[in-house]
Amino acid sequence: MQADLKDLTANGQLINLAAHGYSAQIATIGATVVSLEYRQRPLVRSFDPQSQRPVYSGATLAPWPNRVIDGRYSWQGTEHQLPLTEVTRGHALHGLVYLSDFSILQQSAERVELEVLIPKQEGYPFALLLRVNYQLEPSGLRSTINATNLGDLQAPYGFGSHCYLVAPGQRVDDWTLSIPAQQVQQVSGERLLPQAVVAVAETNLDFSSPRIIGDTFIDHAYTDLQSAGGQGYHVELTDQHGVGSYISFDESCPWVQVHTADQQDPALNRTGLAVEPMSCPPAAFNDGTDVISLAPGASHHAAWVIGAIEPN
Numbered sequence: 001m002q003a004d005l006k007d008l009t010a011n012g013q014l015i016n017l018a019a020h021g022y023s024a025q026i027a028t029i030g031a032t033v034v035s036l037e038y039r040q041r042p043l044v045r046s047f048d049p050q051s052q053r054p055v056y057s058g059a060t061l062a063p064w065p066n067r068v069i070d071g072r073y074s075w076q077g078t079e080h081q082l083p084l085t086e087v088t089r090g091h092a093l094h095g096l097v098y099l100s101d102f103s104i105l106q107q108s109a110e111r112v113e114l115e116v117l118i119p120k121q122e123g124y125p126f127a128l129l130l131r132v133n134y135q136l137e138p139s140g141l142r143s144t145i146n147a148t149n150l151g152d153l154q155a156p157y158g159f160g161s162h163c164y165l166v167a168p169g170q171r172v173d174d175w176t177l178s179i180p181a182q183q184v185q186q187v188s189g190e191r192l193l194p195q196a197v198v199a200v201a202e203t204n205l206d207f208s209s210p211r212i213i214g215d216t217f218i219d220h221a222y223t224d225l226q227s228a229g230g231q232g233y234h235v236e237l238t239d240q241h242g243v244g245s246y247i248s249f250d251e252s253c254p255w256v257q258v259h260t261a262d263q264q265d266p267a268l269n270r271t272g273l274a275v276e277p278m279s280c281p282p283a284a285f286n287d288g289t290d291v292i293s294l295a296p297g298a299s300h301h302a303a304w305v306i307g308a309i310e311p312n
Contacts, residue, residue, distance in 0.1 A: 009049040012101045019110035019136040022308075025049065030098040031114045031132040033058035033163050036141050038308035043140075043245040045164035045261075045272030054268055055261070056162040059098040060132055062147065063118060065160025066221070066257060066282040067091040069193065071123065073285035075156050082123030089191045092123070094162070097130060111135040117150075126155035128294070139248075140307025149294040157292040158280040160253075163306060164261060164272030165237045167244035172260050172270045175244065178210040178236040179258060181222035185281055192219060194282045210236070213273075219259045221281045235275050242311040252302035253277035254290060277304050 012028035025034040027049055034057075035046035047057050071082035071092035082092035102114035111134065118128040127150040135142045149155045167175045184205050186195040200206040205220055225233040231248075235256060238244030249256075259274035279302065280290040292300055 010051055011049045011053055013104065014049050015104070015107060015112045017110055017112065017134065017136050017141075020138045022136045022140060024134065024136060024141050026112055026114075026134050027053075027058075028102045028104065028114060029053075030059040030100065031102045031116070031134075032060070032098075033134070033141070033143075033161075033306075036163075036306060038140075041168070041243075041308070042166050043306055043308055045166050054265075055263065056094055056098060057164055057272075059094070059162045060130075060145065061094045061160035061162055061276070061278075062097050062130055062145065062158070063124065063126075063128060063156070064095050064158040064285055065276065065278040065280065066284070067093055067192070068285045069191075069283045073156075075285075076154060080123050080125070091191070094160075096121070096124060098162075102132065105131070120151070126153060127151040128155060128157070137305070140305045142303060142305045144301065144303040146299055146301045147294065148299040149296050152296050154296070155294045156285060157294045157300060158278065158284055158290075159302065160257070160276045160278035161304060162274060162276050163247070164274050165235075165245045165247065165306070166272050167237050167239045168241075169239050170271065172213050172273050173215060174239065175213055175273070176210050176238045176240070177207045177213050177258075177273070178234075179207040179222055179256070180226040180228065180233055180235070181208060181224055181256070182226065183222065183224035185221040185223070187220060187282075192282070194221070197223065210238075213260065217260055217262060219257075219262070221255050221257045221278070223255050223281065225254065225256070236309060237273055237275070238309055242309065244309045245306060246309050247275050247277065247304060247306045249277040249304035250302075252300075253279055253304065255279070255281045257282070
């Protein structure tokens, strides 16, 4: 679908969706969730689509989420070097499509399907076709991602999403968080290098029972997730009255990165909680943990939902 120049923003073409009390704005660059509201109440930290997208807000992350340490990894006996996109820490961050302008395949009042080609390139000599679908349902905004290997080699693949959940109020310090995880990956130093995966009960990062975030710093990957009655994993964020937002995902995302958005900019500092379902943890391309090996012609599919929490 060809965009008229008057419809373009700093983040590509903007698509407005509305259904079931929900409204969402999706930008084509990065297949990005710009905003999501339920009955005019924000569920994610939005941004002005006419301005540069801040800190990967709402972006699709593929063909890897999080960091490739030093941008170097080995795949099936071959060494690869990715360009360093997180220069201060010396990593390749959040994949290759967060700046790509996706094409619109289909669009309606409540749904849009986007597509982009990941071509063979420096550090990632594999070709993937990525399709991202957003649909408003009674439960919220359903996001689905489908990757197909167009090449003739096994391709390393991972994915994630980078929305910042919010609840009523100004800062994460006042919100109550629930993460159904039994383990968390520790990190070290300014480079946030991943360390051992330990029981959350041994740390100050245990939110397996809901509790107020307070001044806790979180920028960690959680795993060993516990399903809610066989209905997937639910991370919930609420205010003191039980009003807030949630994200729900299934076994295709055995990891979730959570970050309290500690930033220098007061408008961004701890004003949203990044909750990023991921197929693999930080440095997965470095050590192989949960990296998907996508065979030539094969596809991989995953989905998650962001919705509203309302008190009974």
